[in-house]
Structure formats: structure tokens, C-alpha cells
Amino acid sequence: MKRALPPGNLGLPLIGETIAFLSDRNFATKRHQQYGDIFKTNLFGQSTIFLKGAEGNQFILSNENEYFRVSWPPSVKALLGQLSLALQAGHEHISRRKLLAQAFQPRALSGYVEAMQSISDRYFERWLELGEFTWYPELRNYTLDIACKLLIGLDNGSETLLGHHYETWCEGLFSAPVKLPFTRFGKAFRSRTKLLAEIETLVRARKTQPRQSGNDDALDLMLAAKDDERQGLSIEELKEQVLLLLFAGHETLTSALASLCLLLAQNPEALGKARAEQTELRSQPLTFETLKQMTYLDRVLKEVLRVVPPVGGGFREIIQHCEYQGYELPKGWQVLYQINSTHQDLSIYKDPNRFDPDRFNPERAEDRVKTFGHVPFGGGLRECLGKEFARLEMKLFAARLLREFNWQLLPGQDLSLVVIPTPKPKDGLQVRFRQHSA
Secondary structure, three states: OOOOOOOOOOOOOOOOHEEEEEEOOOOOHHHHHHOOOEEEEOOOOEEEEEEHHHHHHHHOOEEOOOOOOOOHHHHHHHHHHHOOOOOOOOOHHHHHHHHHHHHHOHHHHHHHHHHHHHHHHHHHHHHHHHHHHHHHHHHHHHHHHHHHHHOOOOOHHHHHHHHHHHHHHHHHHOOOOOOOOOOOHHHHHHHHHHHHHHHHHHHHHHHHHEEEEEEHHHHHHHHHOOOOOOOOOHHHHHHHHHHHHHOOOOOHHHHHHHHHHHHHOOOOHHHHHHHHHHHHHOOOOOOOOOOHHHHHHHHHHHHHHOOOOOOEEEEEEEOOOOEEEEEOOOOOOOEEOOOHHHOOOOOOOOOOOOHHHHHOOOOOOOOHOOOOOOOOOHHHHOOOOHHHHHHHHHHHHHHHHHHHEEEEEEEOOOOOEEOOOOOOEOOOOOOEEEOOOO
């Protein structure tokens, strides 16, 4: 017997409920309250089913390539490119993921610490000199400089032509895919061509003049990497993979660092505990090994990513008819697993609106109540490739910040979150910044 489609509203012809989805942070919450754990809608011209909760996450993320394959809005597909790991599926995705993963192994990560420290030094000094400033755009430059340095060996990436083209490209990622000169997408598409040309120049220069051994960045590792058939990446594919890694190592990290700074400023008890841990470890230099001792800071970072996950969910195309909770999930539709609503689930997290890093201590371990209950980096076969890179950068930044500096939120600003493409405070996080006196 054929099952019924989930309840819901497909909205207007063509655009469906896309405008409400992009403009209302509580889009899914409101519809779940009306329809339950599963509902249908139409986003970006595509019939879409939302699943809520850890169980929904598990169903989608555990059935990659059987019932589901990765899907993105049309604007993202066009701007990332068909050779990007984000769009690859099946054997091709698994093969390329193994190859790119070499840039994020522990040995590679430990080699990134010194460069991260050096760039952090420069920015912390700048912020002390500024005294009062808007932090979010500064953090964008900070994370872009780190991504450019460690991924492609480019110094001060935010100040380069590549950095300028990258920002224009980013602005069009989640937009209407209308390729006109004055639209965000049109500008982004033209910037993509220029951006890939800049990346190609760097790649070709590195191929003809490799860097000294021991100073490898991700580009060196990707140029040397071979798949199971002993084949490396072509220049065309390498360009698009680099573009994806720049985006993954910048956009979401900027959001996470801004949320860290905001939430610690708003929660003095957690800030005090985190600072006390750093005081105990102050005599030890910040290295890949000493960072592992910061267990409370680990819990703080997990809680930041629970409260404000940089990515709210993920799209998948339904490639095989299936059923969930008695409803039909038709082939050809798309499905969305949700990170935001999972992280607010009362059956997993006690008092989920409260910022409480201790919910992740070994005695409580709320994130282990349900499989796929804490999924800031996604899960399954497509779990974020650079999650350990992100954790390293966040932890190093937070440890330095807590050890050496104080920051206060300036009054009169709007701290509500704008969520597209990633969450950020509406007024950009205006702060007063100064040296910490122990």
C-alpha cells in the first residue's frame, strides 16, 4: 500500500517557501510545531522534506548512497563546480576524500600550529591597538589569512586580489541563481573565474618550484597525493578542491569564533572556568600536545558548536524511494537533516537554551544520549573533512584569547543572529579589547 506524503505546504509556484526559509531563522521550528517531526515544503524550486531529531539524522546520514546522495542549492552547485568534493558521490567521493584527508592528518595538523600562532600574534596586536572595533569582519580576515597560508601558502590572503575575489564569490553562494551583472550570483560567478585563475597561478608555480621539505602546506600534500590507482589530481580538479577547502576553512570557522567570543562574554561563569584552566597551564607553551590537556576548553567549544552550529543542516537528494515514520519519501525529492533543532532537543539536552559546557563532562555526556545527537560537523560518509583543522584553530585562538586578553561587548548593538550563509551577530559584534592582567 502506498504511503501518504508528509504533511506541509509546497508554497508558491516555482519558489515555494524559499523566501521564508532564507529570512526566518525559526522557519523549521514553526512548521514542526504545526506538522510534527516530518513535513514537506518547496525550497529553491525543489520539493523538500524536513526530518527532525537525532533519529532523522541517523536515517539520512547512515543511508548515504543507498537512499540519499548529496545535494546543494543551484547557486552553490554552480559556484563550487562539478569537480568539487562537496558535489562528488559514490566511489569518486570516497576516493577523493581519502586523498584530500592527507592534509588533515595529525602530523600535518601539528605542523600548522606555528603558522597559526604567528598570524594570531599579528591580529591580537592589531586588536589591542584598535581598542574598540567590530570583531566579525576582523575574524573573517583572520580565518582567511590562516586558510590561505596553511592551504595554499599565500601570506596575508585577505589583502590580496585572491582574497578580494573570494569575498565576492562567497556573497553569492546562497542566492537566486540569476546570472545577471548586477545580481549577487552574477558577480560571484564572474569572481569565481578570476579566483580559479589566481589559484591556478599558485598551483603551477608550486609544481615548478616545490617548497623545502618539512614546510608542507595542504597544497604540497595534495600535489603529492595519489589515489588507489596511483593517480594524482589534475590541475582543473585541484583548483576546485582548493576553492572548497578555502570556503570550508574560513566561512564556518569565522562564524564559530564569533559565537565563541559572544557566548563567553555573555556567560561569565563559563568564562571564569575557562580562564582558570588557562592560568593553571600558563607555564606551558601552546603546542599540539599541550592543547590536548585543555579539557574544559574542549567542553566550551563543543557547547559553542551546539548552541550556534555554523551550519544549520544538510540537503540530500532522494535517489531511491523509501519510508520514514510511516510517510513516503519519493525518489527525486530532496530531504534536509537538521543540526539546529537536534541541538535544542529536550530529549537529549537538559535546559538546551542554557550555555552549559559541563553538559559534556564524562558524568553527564549529554551528546552521547543519542547517536547523531551532536552533529556540528555532520556525520556519516560526508562528515566534515576538516573538522580537526577547525578544532585546532578554534582551540588555539581561544587559549590565546583567554590567557592574554579581555573583551567586553559594547552597549546598544543588535546581537541577534543573521543565519545565511552562516550565523553572525547582526551588528557584527562590537567590542572593547584590552590586555588581560592576571
